[in-house]
Amino acid sequence: MSALLELKNLVKAFGGLKAVNNVTFHVEEGEIFGLIGPNGSGKTTIFNSINNYFPITSGDVLYKGKSIKGLKTHKVCHLGIGRTFQVVKPLARMTVLENVTASAFCRVNTIGQAQKEALEVLEFTNLTGEKDKLAKSLPIGGRKRLEIARALATKPEFLLLDETAAGLNPSELDEAIELVKKIRDNGITILIIEHIMKVIMTISDRIHAINFGQTIGAGTPEEVANNEAVIKAYLGEEYAQS
Amino acid sequence: MTKRNLALVILGIVFLVFPLVVRSDYYQHLLILAFIWVLIGSSWNLLAGYTGQVSFGHAMFFGVGAYTAGIFVTKLGISAWWGMMFGGIVAMLIGLFVGWVCFRLRGPYFALATLAGGEIFRLIATNWESLTEGMVGILIIQTFRSKLPYYYLALLLAFACVYVMHLIMKSKWGYYFVSIREDQDAAESLGINTTLYKNVSLLASSFFTGMAGAFYMNYMAFIDPEVVFSLHYISIMAILVGIVGGVGTIMGPAVGAFVMVGVQETFRSAFFGLAPKWISQGHAMAFGLLVVFAIMFLANGIVGDWSKIKRYVFRIKPSTI
Numbered sequence: 001m002s003a004l005l006e007l008k009n010l011v012k013a014f015g016g017l018k019a020v021n022n023v024t025f026h027v028e029e030g031e032i033f034g035l036i037g038p039n040g041s042g043k044t045t046i047f048n049s050i051n052n053y054f055p056i057t058s059g060d061v062l063y064k065g066k067s068i069k070g071l072k073t074h075k076v077c078h079l080g081i082g083r084t085f086q087v088v089k090p091l092a093r094m095t096v097l098e099n100v101t102a103s104a105f106c107r108v109n110t111i112g113q114a115q116k117e118a119l120e121v122l123e124f125t126n127l128t129g130e131k132d133k134l135a136k137s138l139p140i141g142g143r144k145r146l147e148i149a150r151a152l153a154t155k156p157e158f159l160l161l162d163e164t165a166a167g168l169n170p171s172e173l174d175e176a177i178e179l180v181k182k183i184r185d186n187g188i189t190i191l192i193i194e195h196i197m198k199v200i201m202t203i204s205d206r207i208h209a210i211n212f213g214q215t216i217g218a219g220t221p222e223e224v225a226n227n228e229a230v231i232k233a234y235l236g237e238e239y240a241q242s
Numbered sequence: 243m244t245k246r247n248l249a250l251v252i253l254g255i256v257f258l259v260f261p262l263v264v265r266s267d268y269y270q271h272l273l274i275l276a277f278i279w280v281l282i283g284s285s286w287n288l289l290a291g292y293t294g295q296v297s298f299g300h301a302m303f304f305g306v307g308a309y310t311a312g313i314f315v316t317k318l319g320i321s322a323w324w325g326m327m328f329g330g331i332v333a334m335l336i337g338l339f340v341g342w343v344c345f346r347l348r349g350p351y352f353a354l355a356t357l358a359g360g361e362i363f364r365l366i367a368t369n370w371e372s373l374t375e376g377m378v379g380i381l382i383i384q385t386f387r388s389k390l391p392y393y394y395l396a397l398l399l400a401f402a403c404v405y406v407m408h409l410i411m412k413s414k415w416g417y418y419f420v421s422i423r424e425d426q427d428a429a430e431s432l433g434i435n436t437t438l439y440k441n442v443s444l445l446a447s448s449f450f451t452g453m454a455g456a457f458y459m460n461y462m463a464f465i466d467p468e469v470v471f472s473l474h475y476i477s478i479m480a481i482l483v484g485i486v487g488g489v490g491t492i493m494g495p496a497v498g499a500f501v502m503v504g505v506q507e508t509f510r511s512a513f514f515g516l517a518p519k520w521i522s523q524g525h526a527m528a529f530g531l532l533v534v535f536a537i538m539f540l541a542n543g544i545v546g547d548w549s550k551i552k553r554y555v556f557r558i559k560p561s562t563i
Contacts, residue, residue, distance in 0.1 A: 051431060077433035085431070091424035093490075102417040106433035109414060154433050 003062075004029045004158055004189050005050070005081075010059035012042075012049050012213075019045040021213040022059070027158075032180065032190045034204030036224070038233055042213040043193045044086055047160050050191075051076040051083055063158070077106060082156030084147035086163040086193070090135035096142075097122065097131040099150055106154040118153055125149040125179065141172045148179065152188075159183065161192040165199045177203055201225065209233070254401070261393050270389045274461060276503040277396035281403045281454040282476070283483035283495030288407055289447040290481070291489035292416065294423030295345075295440055296353045299360030301476035302340075303333040303448040307455025308470040309367060312380035317373070322382055325456035333452025334445050336363075341441040348426065357477075364471030379466030382459070392461045399457060400496070403450050408492050410446065419443050423490075451480075474526075479506075482529060486536050488543025497544050505532060 003026040012020040020042040027033040035043050049056045051073050061069050068076060077083075091099045100118035101111075108114050122128045125145050130138060135146060144164050151159055165176045173196065180203055184190055194200040200207065200221070207224040209217040217227035224230055231239055261270050282304060290296040310332045311325020340359055344352040367374045374380070386392065410416050418439045421429040429436050459465055470476065479502060487498020509525035512518065540547040 053427075072435070073430040074433045074435045077431060083431050085428070089425045089428035091421055091428060093424060094420055098417065098420070102421045102429075102434075103432040105414045105417055111412060111414070114414070114417075150428075150432060 002029055003027065004064060005191065006060075006062040006065075007046070007050075008060040008062065010046065010049060010061065011057045012045050012054070013057045018057075018213050020049065020056075020210075023210060023213070023215055025208045025215075025218065027189060027191050029189055030184070030187070031205040032184050032192060032203050034200045034207040034221070035191060035193045035210070036195070036200055036207060036230075037210040037216075041211045041233075043210065044162060045213075046210075047083060047162055047191075047193065050160060051081060077154055077156075080155070080157040081160065082151035082154050082158070083160035084144075084151050084162055084164055086166070088140070088143040088147050090138065090143050090146055092134070092136035094135055095132050096127055096135055096138065096146060096149075099135050099146060100127075100153045103150045103153040121149050121153045124182070125152065126175070140167045141169070144168065144176070145179070148183075152183070156188060158189045158191070161190060161194075163193055163195060165194055165196050173199065257397055261390055267389055270393050272503060272507055274389065274393055274396045276500045277400040278454050278458055278461075279479070279483055279499035279503055280400040280496045281457075282451050282480050283487065283499045284403050284407050285447040285450040285454070286480040287484045287487075287489060287491075287495045288410065288419070289443050291484055291491070291494070292411065292423060293419040293440060293443040295443065296481075297356040297447075297477075298353050298481070299356030299358070299473075299477050300447075300451050300480040301471045301473060302336060302356065302360040302363045303451035304455040304458070304476050305360075305363055305367065305465075305467070305470035306333045306336050307452030308459040308465045309374060309380070309455075310452070311456035311459035312382065312465055313373065315382045316375065316380055321385075322456070322460050323385070325459060326453055329456030329459075330449040330453040333448040333455070337444045337448030338441065341444045345437050345440045345444070357473075360471060360473055360477050364467050364473075367467035367471055374467070377466060377468075379464055379469075380459075381464045384463045385460065396457065396461070399453070404492065404496055406450075411492065415439070415442060420490075478529075482533060484543075485533060486543055488545035488547070491543065491545040494543050494545040501544065502529075505529070 006026040008024055010020055010023045011018060023046065035046065037043050048054060050061055052071055053073060056069060060067050063079060063081065068079065091102065094102070097115070097118055100121055101114045104114040104117040108117065122131055125148055127142065127145055127149055130142055138146060148161070148164060161180065165173055168176055177199055180190060180192065192200070192204070204221055206219065207221055208215065209224055209227065209230045211233040216229040216233055217224050260273065264270070282300060286297060286300050307325065307329030310329040311322040314320050314325050315322045340355060344355045368376055418429070418434050421432065421434055422436050422439060426436050455470060458470065483498040483502050484495050486501050487496065488494025505528060506525060508514070509522055509528055512521045536543065540550070544551065
């Protein structure tokens with residue numbers, strides 16, 4: 001195993017507010033790496049720093065040992081880093097198949113090939129039945145899966161999943177967990193942000209917890225679950241002491 | 243053959259035979275104008291309707307194409323037909339500059355810049371008299387006295403343009419354009435170089451519009467800045483053609499071109515001489531009303547809301563369509 005992605009002392013400041021403050025971790029090839037933290041703790045900002053939605057303030061992001069700091073977002077995607085959005089961004093007035101076909105063009109050039117790959121991805125993400133519907137007509141569960149399907153169609157080696165389980169009902173949750181495991185079994189390394197403990201604790205190999213942009217704990221799911229700082233951040237002072 | 247293709251073939255035959263049956267120069271002239279508008283409307287639609295980058299200044303590209311052809315005659319002494327290709331290319335270069343400046347920003351900057359750009363070029367053409375003859379305009383001698391050659395060339399251009407649009411929208415470019423329109427952030431994260439593809443769309447759009455301008459020069463044999471760089475008659479009309487016909491549809495601007503040229507001519511001629519003359523002053527208001535009507539009842543244009551129209555006209559229940 002080797003580090004696929006490495007964050008080194010990442011700092012992202014919005015004016016005086018340090019949304020991410022000196023975070024360092026690495027994700028190893030083939031693992032599912034969980035990133036947790038209370039609301040507003042800077043998780044999505046870390047994602048946006050990795051695929052360069054905005055320039056980072058200081059620190060470095062290494063992918064396969066090379067710095068990808070300052071690389072344009074679309075180039076990051078071509079390197080093999082796919083991502084989904086917490087606030088889903090379906091291409092509303094395109095059909096599900098067209099959504100995924102558009103992203104399959106990342107690796108192929110002809111419409112025939114792109115469509116073929118899109119159909120495979122739709123099969124994989126269990127969206128085949130929805131393929132001719134407009135993306136805006138999908139319910140939230142479908143939209144979350146569409147996010148994943150679109151990211152997968154760009155053939156990533158490394159996938160950033162931003163709260164793909166939020167807003168799902170219990171049976172959809174189990175499906176989502178299965179899907180994430182299936183993606184990993186296909187050899188794709190995953191960095192996942194999740195609030196739902198059932199999801200993050202069952203699928204993660206390792207977890208990194210942050211609060212107010214700073215690291216408060218890291219390790220295996222059990223270690224993090226028993227970490228005092230993490231309990232304090234989530235449940236408050238009293239629980240940590242008892 | 244599908245029903246749709248059959249309809250297109252029949253339409254093609256009708257257009258081919260039309261000038262041989264209807265020998266009136268007047269009606270041939272109207273159709274030639276409509277074909278030119280098919281070209282401009284389709285180009286505008288590629289950029290605004292499919293890529294989501296609304297241009298308020300397509301007169302810029304149209305006028306530059308027309309003036310390129312005109313200046314070829316007055317300054318270089320070569321045929322204005324050369325302008326057909328070079329007019330498109332010069333318009334593309336202008337487009338490249340506008341895109342290079344504006345497409346790094348998001349929001350309304352592009353729309354505002356094109357609005358200003360059209361006016362800037364109108365003023366340049368008015369004042370740079372040594373090159374453009376200023377308000378005197380450029381007058382050339384028409385190559386053909388008959389309208390037939392112009393008619394068939396315009397028909398060919400219109401069909402070619404619509405077909406090229408169709409091909410583009412079935413390709414990687416088309417998927418990328420629509421992705422950019424729908425969500426630029428998502429598009430970026432899917433590996434789409436949004437700045438590049440917005441420029442690609444603009445270049446294709448400006449090329450065809452410039453070509454239309456050069457054809458206009460050849461056909462009308464007279465241009466002046468107030469005509470070809472007109473905000474009112476070209477830039478706004480391009481938007482109307484798109485909106486009325488159907489933004490983001492292949493056939494929309496083609497249909498819109500015929501409707502708008504029809505409306506324009508109806509008013510210009512004061513309902514073909516049947517109404518009092520002052521009616522012709524009301525065409526701007528008629529355009530406005532038409533847009534209000536289109537937005538209220540046919541937000542997707544004639545083509546985009548075709549099933550809705552069918553429902554009203556033939557009184558078919560929605561479920562049976």
